[in-house]
Amino acid sequence: MRTFPILPILAFAATLPLAAQFQVHLSPKTDQAFEDYRKAAETKLDGRPRFSSGLKPGQVEIAPTNKLGSMDVKDGMIHDWTAAIVVPGATVDRTLAVLQNYDEYKNIYRGDVTESKLLRHDGDLWQIHLRMVKKQIFTVVLNGDFDVHYRSLGNNRWSVLSRSTRIAEMDGDRELPPGTSRGFLWRINAYWLIEPRPEGVYLECRAISLSRAIPFGLGLAQPFLTTVPRESLQSTMEATLRALH
Template sequence: MRRVLLAGFLAFAYPLPESAGAAELRQETTEAFNHYVRVTEARMAEGLRDGRSFLWVDSLHELQRDRRYAQLREGEIVIERLETLEIEQPIKVPDGLVHHWVALSFVPGVTLQQVLTLLQDYDHHEAIYKPDVLRARLLVADGNCFKVYLRLHQKAIITAVFNAEFDVTYFPVDQSRVYSRTYSTRIAEVEHADRLDEREKPIGKDRGFLWRLNSYWRFQEKDGGVYIQLESMALSRRVPALLAWMVNPLLKSIPREYLSRLLTSTRAALTNRSAAASFGAFPSVKQLSTQFFLVAPSSGRS
């Protein structure tokens, strides 16, 4: 059984057969993905402003919302594929695919601070998520902002290894709610990993499994535990038409499996007694700033 790709992030790089060959990330692909992100983040900001839909489930109709909450409290992982529309039309990304999903879980018997402590302890994510995270290192910590390095290992149809860096920012809303925003700043596919001839493929000129990865976590303490939500947007190469019949079913099944394992592993780490006993033992992990934000400041990304 495969375990989750990332510690602390949505992590799925979609597999394509070796015969798909090399791909190049084009400027228009990057710009289109960034536009998709901006439109999506505008929707997220609106949800924060109205105060009624902090979690995705809160935006559902009453009966469906109640059913989803019941599933979460019973220990299920709720996962849905999303697509952001603009003027009720799909947003086109030339030569690229956007993989947009949301997943939620409920962890009973823990506090918001315990959840944040675990997720911000980036140096120890390798122990929680190995072998999918081969290495993890906190590079910079400045208040509620972090820069982290992860070596990611993906094994589905084929094996892929990535050196990746991420900027992470946490935004407290109030005493019971916090959200975070994570942007990949560098993703390089590694060739011949852990061999003497190991090298990175040129960024944006690789097999196109994972070019960008944005992750948006939300945490809310209520009902005797913490609800954890992860919304993720990943960019990969477009599936060649001749391979679509084989690959497209995987695009629906693999992210669901990875997201489920990610949140399951996170919940297991939080509820493990030895892990719980170690909360607060790592000096690099600090309480979030008490400055509250109702809406995240503009990222300024283009």
């Protein structure tokens, strides 16, 4: 059986500028596959909690929204995970205040977000900028712009829809054109549900994201592509819990 020195290759590649690594371009077909998936998912949003019972206060529950959490599309992968937590002692007003404090995301989500800024606020629409950092085998730095819509569902329940409008990877101090990168994250949308509970607040987040397909011959990139979406959602929920305490 032949073996290939993948680890040395990856170690060497990590020292090269992004232009010399396995850079890819987001194709229209891949982007359209995400749009089709997003639209289908959004038509099924009904404001009902996915985890209706059995949650232990203060403990994050997370599960794939589809069967495996990730699915292959043309030259890419769609990742779809849902997490929930009951935050003991929290209130809906306090939860909204934390989620809308975008300038402080660099502190609330420290480690995952290094820069955060509210760009514009008009009624229930918030436009924000985040610089996000993901580390596993690779370190990936991304600039992201998002439109965030808040909607009252009545009875002090809220839904929050966050859509990425622009994601660009950094190559040192230089920003690469959107859609031209190593492809670890091309799109990400988040769908929050907030509702009061006798013991505090039920907080749910569904994250749908788009990345490149696993590169041929570089299977060690798979953990980054398949586990980071879940781990990022887990980290987001835990950081939100800390901010609400």
